[in-house]
Amino acid sequence: QDxxxxxxxxxxxxxxxxxxxxxxxxxxxxxxxxxxxxxxALKAYREGRRTGGPADVMRFYTKELSDEDIKEISEWFAQN
Amino acid sequence: QDxxxxxxxxxxxxxxxxxxxxxxxxxxxxxxxxxxxxxxALKAYREGRRTGGPADVMRFYTKELSDEDIKEISEWFAQN
Structure with a gap:
């Protein structure tokens, strides 16, 4: 799907x-x-359970995401 | 390749x-x-920079791996 x-x-x-x-x-x-x-993985970044290098960049990108956001993003990439 | x-x-x-x-x-x-x-990712697990749930299982599996092991495993999965 696109x-x-x-x-x-x-x-x-x-x-x-x-x-x-x-x-x-x-x-x-x-x-x-x-x-x-x-x-x-997104929750691990959001909760700070992945640290160092790019993980810190991911923490920045995920800290405002809700569980619902995370679910939608995950399902979209899985299908795309 | 198989x-x-x-x-x-x-x-x-x-x-x-x-x-x-x-x-x-x-x-x-x-x-x-x-x-x-x-x-x-393997180095992050080995160094304990990924924690909680399955990350702790991965830590167990990676703590004895050398950089060379990690390179070989990573290249193998990337090509397989």
Whole structure:
């Protein structure tokens, strides 16, 4: 599907892109990843359970996200 | 390629499997992921920079791995 990027995920695509080709080195491919894992990872970043280097960048991007936002972002990347 | 699982990765496949279908819920797909990201993630687990839930399991699996092991595991999953 090329359904539109949900607004909560607009920040993600600048590094991860909306397909299997991240734009930044060392950044993981999210497209097609399992949504339950993505939810767990986003929550880990939000709760500060992932630290150091890019993890601190992710903490910045996730700290305002609600559980609902996280669910929607995770499901979108898993299907995209 | 279906090149054989490197011995350092034998522990990984029991949950992640050797293809795109992890055997355990909430566990990420590793096959086809970017090797530089996998290296960074494995080191984060090894150094205790990822904590809580499955991250603690990963810490157990990674604490004895050398940088060379980590590189080989990451490259193998990226290509497999």
């Amino acid at each position: 359904n539109a990027v949900p607004k909560q995920a607009s920040g993600c695509v600048s590094c991860h892109s909306a397909d299997g080709n991240p734009l930044v080195e060392g950044v993981p491919i999210l497209s097609g990843q399992r949504s339950d894992y993505l939810e767990a | 090149n054989a699982v490197p011995k350092q990765a034998s522990g990984c496949v029991s949950c992640h499997s050797a293809d795109g279908n992890p055997l355990v819920e909430g566990v990420p797909i590793l096959s086809g992921q970017r090797s530089d990201y996998l290296e960074a």
